[in-house]
Amino acid sequence: MKKLKQKLGDCTAYLYIAPTAVLMLIFIVYSLFSSIGISLTQWKGMGEKTFIGLNNYFELLKDATFWSSLKIQFIWVIMSVVLLAVGGLILSLVVEFFIHRKLIPAVRTIFFMPMMISLVAVGILWALIYNPMIGLLNEVIENLGLLKKGQVLDLLGNNSTALYAAFIPAFWQWSGFGMVIFSAAIQGIPNDVIEAARVDGCSILGRLRYIILPLLRPTIAMVCTLNLIGGFKCFDLLFTMTKGGPGIATQSTTIYIYKEMFVNGNYGYSAAMAIILFIVTVFFSLFFFQVTRRFEN
C-alpha cells in the first residue's frame, strides 16, 4: 500500500478531482471519440448507425458547398482576428489616454454594455436594424439623403455584402471585450516610461508607435489567439441573423454542420465535417500561437 501511495502521491486528491474528471471524461473526451465514430457511419438520428468507413470524408472533399462554407468560415476568422483586436485597441487607447479621469468608469461601462446581451439578442437586434423596411440603417441613410425615394438598402439580403454586414454586430459587441483586456495591459505600463518619452519631445503618435504598441504585443497576440479560436466556433450570431442566407452566402461551416444534422438528417456527414473543422481549428490555433510567439521575440 505504501508503495502505491508513493507512486500516486496523495490519493485523496483523486476524490477531489473525481466529479470534474468524470463529467469531462464522459461529455467531452468520450464524446470526441464517439463523434469520430459517428463520422464513419451513415445515421439518420434514430435507429441503426450504418458503418460506411471514410465515405463521408470522401464526399466532403467533393462537396462544393463544404468548400464554400470553409471559405466563409476563414473570412470570418480573419475578420475576427484583425478587426476585433483593432476595435478593442482603439477603444482602450481612447479610454486610457483621451478621456478625463473622472469620466473613465462611465465611458468604460458604456463601451462594455453590448457584451451584456446574448449573441442571439445581438443578432436579432441587428437583423432588425438592417431590415430594409423598418430598419434603423435605412432610416438614417434616407434622412441623410443618400437614397433616392423608393430605394432601400438590404445589406443582409445581398450576396456580396451579407457576410461583412453580419460581422459589424460582432465588432459592435466584442470591441468592448478587447478594450477591457488592453486597458488592463496599458495600466500595467509604468508611467515613467511614457513620461520620459514625452519629455524627450516625442509626439503623441510617436509615443504610441514606439513605446505603447510594442509593449502591448503579448496582449495583442493573446487577444488575437482568443478571437481566432472564437472565430472558428461562431454560430449564434450568423445563424440568428441570416440562417446562412441569402442562399449560402453566409453559410459558415459551423452553420452547415448544424443544417446537415438537423435539417437534412445526415448525422454522419455532419459529424465528419465537425471533425475536419476541429482539426483545422487546432492546427491553425497552434500555428498562430507559434507564429505570434516567434514574432514577440
Next chain:
Amino acid sequence: MNKKPVPIVLAQILFMFFIVALIIITLYPFCWMFLNSFKSNSEVFRNPLSLPGKWNFNIFLSAWNTYSIGTAFRNSLKITVVVVIINLFSSSLAAFATSHLNFKGKTVFLSFCIGCQVVSVQTLLTSLFSLLKDINMYNTHMGLILVLTAFSLPMSVYLFHGFFKGVPKDLYESSKIDACSNRQYYIKILLPLSKPIISTVIIFQAMNTWNEFLMSMTFLRNSKLWTIPPLLNNIFSGRSQNYGMQFAALSITVLPILLLYVFLQKYFIKGLTAGAVKG
C-alpha cells in the same frame, strides 16, 4: 502662457466628436430597440426613427403571454442556477487538489482543462445528441444541465487553479501542523479567502449559461422547456411581420441583465473577461 496652435485645438475638437460618435453608435441600438417596443405595429412601419406617438405599454404584457416568456425565464433561471452550483462545487474541489496536493496525473489533468476549451460544441453535437438519447436524457433539462456543466468545468478549474496557486503556501502548511484536515482547510480557510474568484466564476459561468444557444436549441425539442435564447430565435424565425411584438420580446429579455449590469458593472466586467486579463 503659451497659446495652443489652432491645428491642435481643431484636432481635439474633432476627437471629441469622434468619441461622442462612438458612444452614440454603442448606445443607440439599445435605445432604438426600447423605443420601438412601445410603438404599435403600423407606427413601426411608418416612422422607425421617431419617438413613439402613443406609449403603448400593453404590448409588453401581450408579448409576455403570447410567447410564454415567463416559462422561458423560469427555465433559464433553473438551468443557470443548477449549472453554476454544480460547477462551483466541482471545479473548486478539483482546483484545490491541483494547486495544493501532489498526485500522479496532475499535469495531464490540468492540460486537459486547457485543451478542452478549444473543443467547440459543434465537434461534439452529433455524439452528444446520440449519448443523451441513449441515456434517455434528450429533451430534458437534466441532460442539458449535465452537458453545459461539463463544458463549463475546464475554464472554472483553470480560473480557480490560478487563484489558489496564489494563496501563500504557509497557510496550508501551518494548518496541517495544527492537525487540520484537507477538508477543514478547504472549508474554513481557502473558501473564505476566495470570494473574489468565486464571484468572478459565478458571473462568467452564469452569463455563458444564460446566453447559451446551440446546445439549448439542439437538446430541447419541447418548446415548453426552452430557455430564452432558443425562444428568441423562434420568435424571430417566424414569417410574422409583427415587429412591435418582436421588439417588445427583445426588450423584456434584455432589460433584466442591463439593469443588473448598471448596478454591478465592475463584477460583470471582471467576470466576463476572466482568464484573459493579466493581473
